[in-house]
Amino acid sequence: MYSGSSDGESHEASQRKIPPASSMLWVRNLRRFIGSGAGLGSEALMELETKRILLDIFKEKQQKSAEGGTIPRSISHRVQRLAKYRFLKKQSDLLLNADDLDAMWVCLRENCVIDDATGAEKMNYEDFCHIASVCTEQIGPKCRRFFSPSNFMKFEKDESGRIAILPFYLYVMRTVSLTQARIDMSELDEDSDGFLQPHEMETYIRGLIPNLAQLRDMPAAFIQMYCRIAAHKFFFFCDPHRRGKSCIKKVLLSNCLQELMELHQESEEEVTDTEQAENWFSLMSAQRICDMFLALDKDMNGTLSKQELQEYADGTLTEIFIERVFDEHVRRGKSGGGNTREMDFESFLDFVLALENKDTPEGLTYLFRCLDLQGRGFLTTADIHSLFRCTPEMD
Known part of the structure; x- marks a missing residue:
């Protein structure tokens, strides 16, 4: 009974026509009401208006950028270099x-006290503060940073709490020298990545030559070769992975820079021939390296063969060691392929540096x-x- 009644009602419903939603009056009125924005709250209207304004601004900037074009890379590079130069100039000042x-x-010596026991010139913290005031008046505020309490505590003090003025003055000089060196190297760093390439390091060394007492009289024809030899030691010790660039910070902290600066502190007459020969950066040492290479290069082709290198150190190196040097440290394809390759001057510099610095990590690694x-x-x-x-065969 129930199923028959249900079938009849569904049949009648299927026969009845339902009007589309768009034809209903209340639907048309609602759509018109929403489309006008009158039905939206104040926050929603504000959000729509904000989006519209931002879109207009974005389109306007796009249009101006397309009309005016972007800044040329050359101009951008010049602006960066100028900003870098001004910054470094400010730091240098x-x-x-x-x-x-x-x-x-002069201020340190005039305001210090003499130790009766040792005769050393010393100052306590009160003297230190007084000297700071005198130096600030005579030199300016740029010396004030050296007279901080933390700097005073860095130095060894006697039983009276006094420090010697000479170590403090040497500390100031070294700080100024290293800061100036960093500024000079950063100025030569063309891509501003904190690293120096070989030609940039050679340029830095070339600029130092007139200020180094032992190198002022260097023959002009030898300057280029000297810079090449001197720069190579920096890269041997400061570029262990042989990437072709050396970190400026590592260069500043290396013993190489200190060794180079020794030529500035002493005159050539005051040092012995042995001391000059031991300093890689001395003129005598650089000439020794060149003479050694030329003496080994029997065929005068600018490179050394295995047979020629065996004459190094009066022929005291074994044949297997020479073979291993060529296997590990002579670049292939430089002067031919396979076993015909020869050692160029850069590889020879690495070879000499390793043998003369066997007590260093870099020499031991080589x-x-x-x-x-x-x-x-x-092993x-x-x-x-x-x-x-x-080895016993060598007599």
Whole structure:
């Protein structure tokens, strides 16, 4: 009974026509009401208006950019270089110059006390503060940063709490020298990545030559070769991964820069020939390297073969060691392929630096690669036997 009644009602409903929603009056009125925005709240209207304004601004900027074009890369590069130059110039102006350092030394000596026991010139913290005031009046505020309490505490004090003025003055000089060196190197850093490439380091060394007492009289024809030799030591010690660039911070903290600056502190007459020969950056050492390479290069082709290199150090190097040097440190394809390759001047500089600096990590790394016959990172008894079995033959 129930099923029959239900079927009849559904049949009648299917026969009845339902008007579309768009034809209903209340639907048309609602759509018109929403489209006008009158039905939206104040916050929603504000959001729509904000989006509309931002879109207009964006389109306007796009149009102006298309009409005016972007800033050329060359101009952008010039602006960056100019900003960098101005910044470095400002930092350089804040440094103490030679006259300022002389005036500071006079102030230190005039206001210190003499230690009765040692005769050393010293100052306590009160003297330190008084000297700071005197130096600020005579030199200016740029010397004030050296007279901080933390700097005073860096130095060794006697039982009376006094420090010697000489170590303090040397600290000031070294700080000024390193800061000036960093400014000069940063100015030569063309891509401003904090690294120097070989030609940039050579330019820096060339600029130092007139100020280094032992190098002022260097023949003009030898300057380029000297800069090449001097710069190579920086890269041997400061570029261990051989990326072709050296970190400026690492250069400043290296012993190489200190060794180079020794030529500035002493005159050539005051140092012995032995001391000059031991300093890689001395003129005598650079000439020694060149003469050594020319003497070994029998065929005068600008490179050294294995047979020519065996004459190094009066022929005291074993044949297997020379073979390993060529296997590990002579670039392939430089002067031919396979076993015909020869050692160029840069590789020869690495070779000499490693043998003359065997007590350094860089020198040991160079030599260990030659001794590690299998490239395993360690040496076995067989490796030692292979390396030294031909040593007794050298008489």
